[in-house]
Amino acid sequence: MARAVTRRRKLAFTLVGWTIGLTLFFPILWAILTSFKSEGEAIASPPSFLFFHWTLENYAEVQARSDYLLYALNSVVISLGSTGLGLLVAIPAAWSMAFAPSKRTKDILMWMLSTKMLPPVGVLVPIYLLFRDFGLLDTRGGLVAVLMLMNLPIIVWMLYTYFKEIPGEILEAARMDGATLAKEIVHVLAPMAVPGIASTVLLNIILAWNEAFWTLNLTASDAAPLSAFIASYSSPEGLFWAKLSAASTLAIAPILVMGWFSQKQLVRGLTFGAVK
Amino acid sequence: MRRLACALIGATALLAVQQAAAATKLTIATVNNGDMIRMQKLTDDFTARNPGIELDWVTMEENVLRQKVTTDIATKGGQYDIMTIGTYEVPIWAKQGWLVPLDNLGPSYDVDDLLPSIRNGLSLGGKLYAAPFYGESSMTMYREDLFEKAGLTMPEAPSWDFIAEAARKITDKAHEVYGICLRGKAGWGENMAFLTAMSNSFGARWFDMKWQPQFDGKAWKDTLKFYVDLMHDAGPPGASSNGFNENLALFQSGKCGMWIDATVAASFVSDPKESKVADKVGFALAPDRGLGKRANWLWAWSLAIPSGSNKKAAAEKFIAWATSKDYLKLVASKDGWANVPPGTRKSLYDNPAYRKAAAFADMTLKSIQAADPTHPTVDPVPYVGVQFVAIPQFQGIGTAVGQQFSAALAGTTSVDQALKNAQALTEREMKRGGYIK
Numbered sequence: 157m158a159r160a161v162t163r164r165r166k167l168a169f170t171l172v173g174w175t176i177g178l179t180l181f182f183p184i185l186w187a188i189l190t191s192f193k194s195e196g197e198a199i200a201s202p203p204s205f206l207f208f209h210w211t212l213e214n215y216a217e218v219q220a221r222s223d224y225l226l227y228a229l230n231s232v233v234i235s236l237g238s239t240g241l242g243l244l245v246a247i248p249a250a251w252s253m254a255f256a257p258s259k260r261t262k263d264i265l266m267w268m269l270s271t272k273m274l275p276p277v278g279v280l281v282p283i284y285l286l287f288r289d290f291g292l293l294d295t296r297g298g299l300v301a302v303l304m305l306m307n308l309p310i311i312v313w314m315l316y317t318y319f320k321e322i323p324g325e326i327l328e329a330a331r332m333d334g335a336t337l338a339k340e341i342v343h344v345l346a347p348m349a350v351p352g353i354a355s356t357v358l359l360n361i362i363l364a365w366n367e368a369f370w371t372l373n374l375t376a377s378d379a380a381p382l383s384a385f386i387a388s389y390s391s392p393e394g395l396f397w398a399k400l401s402a403a404s405t406l407a408i409a410p411i412l413v414m415g416w417f418s419q420k421q422l423v424r425g426l427t428f429g430a431v432k
Numbered sequence: 433m434r435r436l437a438c439a440l441i442g443a444t445a446l447l448a449v450q451q452a453a454a455a456t457k458l459t460i461a462t463v464n465n466g467d468m469i470r471m472q473k474l475t476d477d478f479t480a481r482n483p484g485i486e487l488d489w490v491t492m493e494e495n496v497l498r499q500k501v502t503t504d505i506a507t508k509g510g511q512y513d514i515m516t517i518g519t520y521e522v523p524i525w526a527k528q529g530w531l532v533p534l535d536n537l538g539p540s541y542d543v544d545d546l547l548p549s550i551r552n553g554l555s556l557g558g559k560l561y562a563a564p565f566y567g568e569s570s571m572t573m574y575r576e577d578l579f580e581k582a583g584l585t586m587p588e589a590p591s592w593d594f595i596a597e598a599a600r601k602i603t604d605k606a607h608e609v610y611g612i613c614l615r616g617k618a619g620w621g622e623n624m625a626f627l628t629a630m631s632n633s634f635g636a637r638w639f640d641m642k643w644q645p646q647f648d649g650k651a652w653k654d655t656l657k658f659y660v661d662l663m664h665d666a667g668p669p670g671a672s673s674n675g676f677n678e679n680l681a682l683f684q685s686g687k688c689g690m691w692i693d694a695t696v697a698a699s700f701v702s703d704p705k706e707s708k709v710a711d712k713v714g715f716a717l718a719p720d721r722g723l724g725k726r727a728n729w730l731w732a733w734s735l736a737i738p739s740g741s742n743k744k745a746a747a748e749k750f751i752a753w754a755t756s757k758d759y760l761k762l763v764a765s766k767d768g769w770a771n772v773p774p775g776t777r778k779s780l781y782d783n784p785a786y787r788k789a790a791a792f793a794d795m796t797l798k799s800i801q802a803a804d805p806t807h808p809t810v811d812p813v814p815y816v817g818v819q820f821v822a823i824p825q826f827q828g829i830g831t832a833v834g835q836q837f838s839a840a841l842a843g844t845t846s847v848d849q850a851l852k853n854a855q856a857l858t859e860r861e862m863k864r865g866g867y868i869k
Contacts, residue, residue, distance in 0.1 A: 196706040199681035221469065280503060288509050372496055373503060376459055376511045377488045390493035391464045392621070393676045393694060 184408065190401035191215070198398040214402035222385060224406055230296060231381035231410075234371070235364035237300035239357055242311045245304070247353075250315035251341055255324055265316065268309040276306070276369050287374055294376045302374065303364045310363070311356055318352025319345065354421045358414075365411045382407035456746045457486045461501050462516040463733060464491050465696075467566050467773040470763060471754060477762055478753045485746050494621070501738075505530045510740040513747045517562060519553040519732050519805065523822045526561040532737040532744055533559040537752040545757065545777045547797075550732045553805040553816070562734035563755040566696075567775025569799035570629060570728045571792075572716040573683065573701055574690045575709060578602050578609065592633070592658065592719045592727075595690065599666035602689035611666030613688035614659070617675040618838035620830025625729055625819040626692070627837055628830075631655040633720045633727040637809040638821050638858075643867035645858035647833075647851045656847050660840055672842035684708060692718055692727065695799055698792035699770065715795040717802065723810045729819035730803035732776065775800050825865045832857050 190198050192210045218224070253261050283302065284293075292298030322345065330344045346353065368383035375384055386407050389400040415422070462468045468491070475487050490512070492500065501515045505525065517525070525531050537543065543551075546564060554562045572595070574586050582601045587594065599611030615626040628638070636651035646652060663671050666689075668682055676693060680700055683691045684707040691697070704710040718728035735751045737744055753759060760780055763772045769789035772780065774796055780786050781797045790796075808818040815821040820830065833854040840850035862868050 194705075196684075199677075199684065199706075201681065201685045201687070221472070281507060284503055284507050284509060288507060293509055293511055372492075373500055376461070376490045380490070384490075384492075387493050387496050388464055388491040390496075391677075392494050393465060393696065396464065397677075 184412075187401045187404050190398055191405045193398050193401075195396070195398045198401070214398045215406070217399055218389070218402045218406065222388065222403075224385065227380060227382045227385040227407075228410065230375075230379055231365055231383075231407075233296050234299045234303060234379075234381050235361045237296070238303035238307065238364045239311075239360040241300060241304045242308055242360060243353070243357065246308060246311040246315050246356075247341065247346070249312050250319050251345060253312070253316050254319035254322075255327060265313065268312060272309050280373060283370075284373070293374060294379050296379045299371060299374060299379055299381075302370050303367055306367070306370065307360050307363055311360055314356045314359070315349070315352065318349050318356075321352075322348050351421065351424050354418075355424070358418055358422050362411060362415065455486045456484055456743050457488055458513045458743060458746055458750055459488045459490060459511060460514040460516075460735075460750070461490045461492065461497060461504075461512045463494050463497050465733070466771075468516065468733070470767065470771065471565070471759075471773075474759075474762060474766065478750060481753070482746075482749060485750065487750070505738045505740065508738075508740040510738075510742070512738060513741040513743045514750060515736050515738055516565070516733055517736055518734065519550075519730065520817065520820050520822060520826070522554045522562045522734065522736065523556055523816050524824055525736075526556040526559075530739055531561045532739050532741070533561055534563055534737070534748060534751065535559065536745075536748050537563065540758075541752050541756060542779075545779050547776060547778060547800055549730060549800055549804055550776055553730060553732060554734055562736035563751045564732040564734045564776040565755055566773035567730070567732040567800055568695045569730050569775070569796065569803055570626070570693055570718050571695050571698070571795050571799045572690060572692050572718055573697065574714050574716065575602075575686075575688070575712050576714040577709075577712045578689045579714070586714055586716050589717045589726075590719050592721050595692075595719045596658070596662050596666075599662060599690060603666040608687050609689065610668040610682075610687055611689045612662060613668055613674065613679040613682050613691045614663060614671070615675055615679065615693065616663070616667075616672040616838055616841045617678070618672075618831065618834040619675070620820060620827050620834060622675045622834060623838055623841075624830045624834040626727075627655065627659065627834075629718070629729040629819045630659065630727040632725045632809050632818065633718070633723065634658070635721070635723045635725075635810040637811055637813050639813060639815065639862075639867075641812055641814050643814060643862055645855055645862060647855035647858065652851055653847065656837060656840060656851060659837075660847055663841055672838045694729075694731070695775070695792065695796040698796065699790075702791065715792050717795065717799060725808070725810050726799075726802050728799045728803050730800060730805055731819070823865070823867075825861055829858055829861050832861075 189205070191214055192212070193208050194211055194213070197204065197208045253265065287293045287298055292301075326348070327340055327344060330340050335344065366383070368387070371381050371383045372387055375381070386400070386403050389396050389403040472489050472491070479485065479487065497516065498521075501512065501517065503509065504511045505515070522531070543560065547567065550564045550567045551560065554560060554564060572586070572590060579586055579598070579602070582598070584598050584601065586598070595612065601611070603609065603611040615623045617623055631637070631652060634651050634655040636649065636655050637646055639645060668674070668687065674682070676697070679688065679691055679693060680697060682688050683701055686709050698715060701707050701713050702710050718726045720726045735754060737747045737751070741747055755776065757777060757779060760772045760777065764785070769783075769786045772786060774780070774790070774793070781793060787793050803818045805816050805818050815823060820826055836845070836850040836853045839845040840847050845853075859868070
């Protein structure tokens with residue numbers, strides 16, 4: 157009896173899980189399906205789910221109109237660059253907060269997080285002026301710097317949480333064995349925190365990839381990433397839904413594939429604290 | 433080895449300098465719509481005639497474009513050499529000294545051929561600050577078959593009373609046919625574009641001559657009550673979230689008896705590849721109430737040069753090409769006369785080939801001529817603009833008022849309350865802006 161209940165519960169959980177999963181995935185699936193429709197079919201009411209005239213014309217049109225590879229390359233450089241730079245700053249910061257806290261550590265953490273509560277548009281003009289004066293407008297370097305700064309609070313917070321889970325005694329032991337601070341961080345702390353660092357990296361890449369305020373406002377043509385590529389296919393007056401869907405599918409494909417392959421690492425990292 | 437390296441570096445640098453000197457790269461910020469995309473495909477014609485100029489396009493959705501170019505021009509960022517802007521921005525930006533006057537468009541440009549209402553909207557102190565690429569107004573599009581079935585005949589210049597009566601008669605909610613589809617989505621360029629133009633025909637105005645908001649007057653109440661009642665009786669469900677695209681989809685799938693919106697929609701609804709009702713669409717002017725003003729707006733996507741650009745001569749050359757009579761001929765030769773960007777030049781409407789290809793040409797011209805941005809309302813106003821007020825504060829105020837009116841349409845607030853809120857928030861913002869005390 158008990159076994160039957162367990163199985164039933166399992167079945168119920170599986171069903172609920174699949175329902176939530178499919179509901180969350182449905183908009184993406186719909187965009188992918190729409191990208192294979194003609195503009196007329198894309199707005200048809202009632203919409204057809206699978207039985208429509210499948211076409212690749214939107215992809216051909218998008219390819220002909222825009223240099224997808226340049227946008228994709230910019231996205232890769234900006235997301236990897238900002239994440240790498242962010243880690244370089246955040247690992248030492250999180251180490252000091254986790255293992256050598258001061259009276260003000262909690263306040264500093266809260267202050268860092270509070271910067272995320274400010275709407276970005278509030279600092280658009282000052283940052284735009286700085287970019288203009290330093291010649292950083294429409295450059296990848298400028299975007300790497302600004303996205304690193306925007307995501308830094310999240311990286312520091314995540315790493316701090318993971319580092320807190322690591323017993324300080326292990327680091328102490330390393331120190332007693334004569335490890336310098338740099339060696340302690342690189343050879344002892346970092347390997348132990350790999351799942352945490354990996355999930356931080358993945359999450360940050362996703363955040364930087366999807367960022368669409370700074371990337372749109374600080375770029376024109378040379379450094380524009382995939383968010384600008386999508387924006388160029390949206391229109392409040394005209395039919396571009398199928399083409400917009402094709403552009404969106406092309407833009408999310410790399411990050412979707414990356415997420416798919418690294419989901420184990422991502423889930424492990426995100427639940428790191430909870431399962432210990 | 434070292435010498436070779438030095439020589440190579442020197443040669444590369446020289447080559448780079450030469451290339452930089454040889455080509456002037458124009459960065460053009462433009463809006464994503466069919467006519468602009470077509471222009472991008474046809475630019476080989478321009479670069480062949482002007483070998484020293486390269487074009488770099490930055491295409492964006494309208495609202496993103498507005499935000500980006502506004503930031504750039506206000507900070508003199510200099511990212512763009514040519515900007516695509518509308519009739520709202522031109523008078524404000526020209527007044528600020530942010531735009532370069534276009535006084536060197538060449539002898540064959542024929543500036544007097546531009547439609548006067550469009551030219552007026554893009555000029556300040558008699559000087560043209562942006563050249564119109566395409567112009568649009570709004571008009572009534574209707575289903576001839578549904579009108580015939582209901583025993584109705586659409587006049588060329590209908591009144592609001594006729595529109596309301598016809599909409600209620602055509603509505604067949606059981607079969608998902610709604611008499612009228614109108615914008616309801618909040619935004620100064622969404623529902624407020626329509627409602628401001630509609631209010632002009634009801635004798636309403638945003639401000640009196642002393643910049644005092646007028647939402648507490650009878651004319652605005654009549655406008656909003658008429659709109660909300662009509663949409664409740666004969667509009668589609670969820671109309672408060674419908675903008676241009678949503679209404680276009682509804683009309684094309686045969687669910688709207690009438691649709692009053694941008695003239696640019698005419699080519700979409702009569703395209704058999706996209707519209708189920710392409711052969712059943714008729715066109716009429718936007719409605720009126722016999723007060724001398726019709727409910728049609730005026731807009732022109734135009735090309736302008738920001739004063740921060742240091743490539744003015746090349747930019748003006750491009751603008752002269754893109755908005756010339758020859759460009760219209762070029763489009764006609766490639767894609768046919770029906771696809772020529774409309775609403776900017778008188779000569780286009782005198783062209784029999786165009787009139788034959790575009791069934792809606794006459795109505796578009798009449799609609800554009802009927803809108804006067806310098807005298808948009810029945811009573812005098814201190815501002816320029818038909819469906820907007822050309823002051824910097826309007827984007828914010830227009831959207832906030834649009835949210836109130838959208839809520840009234842959705843039924844979450846009453847017409848009276850929405851008007852009261854609109855009056856209060858507009859007064860507050862106008863005080864902050866220093867227009868009133």
